[in-house]
Amino acid sequence: MIILDGKKTSNDIKNEITEIVQEMKANGEKVPHLAAVIVGNDGASLTYVGSKVRACERVGFESTMVRLPNTTSETELLKEIKQLNDNPEIDGFIVQLPLPKQIDTQKVLMAVDPDKDVDGFHPTNFGRMALDMSTFIPATPFGILELLDRYGVETQGKHTVVIGRSHIVGRPMSILMGRKGFPGNSTVTLTHSHTKNITQITSQADIIITALGVPGFLKAEMVKDDVVIIDVGITRVPDESRERGYYITGDVDFEHVSKKASYITPVPGGVGPMTIAMLLKNTLLARERHRAAAK
Ligand code: NAP
Secondary structure: OEEOOHHHHHHHHHHHHHHHHHHHHHOOOOOOEEEEEEEOOOHHHHHHHHHHHHHHHHHOOEEEEEEEOOOOOHHHHHHHHHHHHHOOOOOEEEEOOOOOOOOOHHHHHHHOOHHHEOOOOOHHHHHHHHOOOOOOOOHHHHHHHHHHHHOOOOOOOOEEEEEOOOOOOHHHHHHHHHOOOOOOOOEEEEEOOOOOOHHHHHOOOOEEEEOOOOOOOEOHHHOOOOOEEEEOOOEEEEOOOOOOOEEEEOOEOHHHHOOOOOEEOOOOOOHHHHHHHHHHHHHHHHHHHHHHHHO
């Protein structure tokens, strides 16, 4: 069994990006600039955005954090987004989800300029992805592709089962694994909470990607020998015995499933760190596109 080490791989990617940024600086070029908008004081969201900003510093990018109060109206947020769209200094930006209930998330995501949409959530970019065109692939699915690629995990002709159909992970993952090319050329089954006899489906899978957010959902008796397991789930389980008051776990019963798997991602240290690395990669791509467009 081989661990797909997202921590190490994401560090490798960050080192590669750092080198490119140093070269940009040496040539007197503008370095990539990522902005992150956060509305409210949600603890987990602040942690995620903080990690993204720190990752920018680590590779030499410029970064801007836009913090807005929980009471921000939809109109005020849309105005902020317009300013980021119009600001030539900003190459890409993200709006941290979830947003407070007075704001229509879909409307906000639609307002982001697709050329700066480094999260890849805009319908234009999602459509381009589905049509195999060059685009910003959402960071978590992009990170999974990169892990499969760097570890040389065969996907062609394999049966991939995706559990969960969210717009940010499960749905794009099902499209990407089925598209022509590598990683891809897989036969994909997309499952969700209405899927019947899910064990019958997972036990035939060569590759299983879990993105449902139910700790320990995938058990050893649900998988066949030599299966490849990608666990996207991140759940904070309350635990008084720990200093932080919780521990992080995935959707897979790692202890038992790992004994049958050929490759498996741990939680934490698997898909999670890859997500930030790929956000940086998308921001670099945005800078390169803007530079090419300015010529
Ligand atoms: P989500 O919006 O929370 O939706 C969950 C999906 O799982 C839905 O499609 C739901 O089906 C399906 N589901 C729920 N219970 C199920 C069951 N018993 N059997 C089969 N399917 C079931 O999904 P998400 O935003 O992708 O998040 C999923 C997990 O990934 C969470 O733990 C989240 O924290 C984590 N995550 C991690 C990263 C990362 O960087 N590693 C990034 C994003 C998310 P229905 O559609 O029928 O409701």
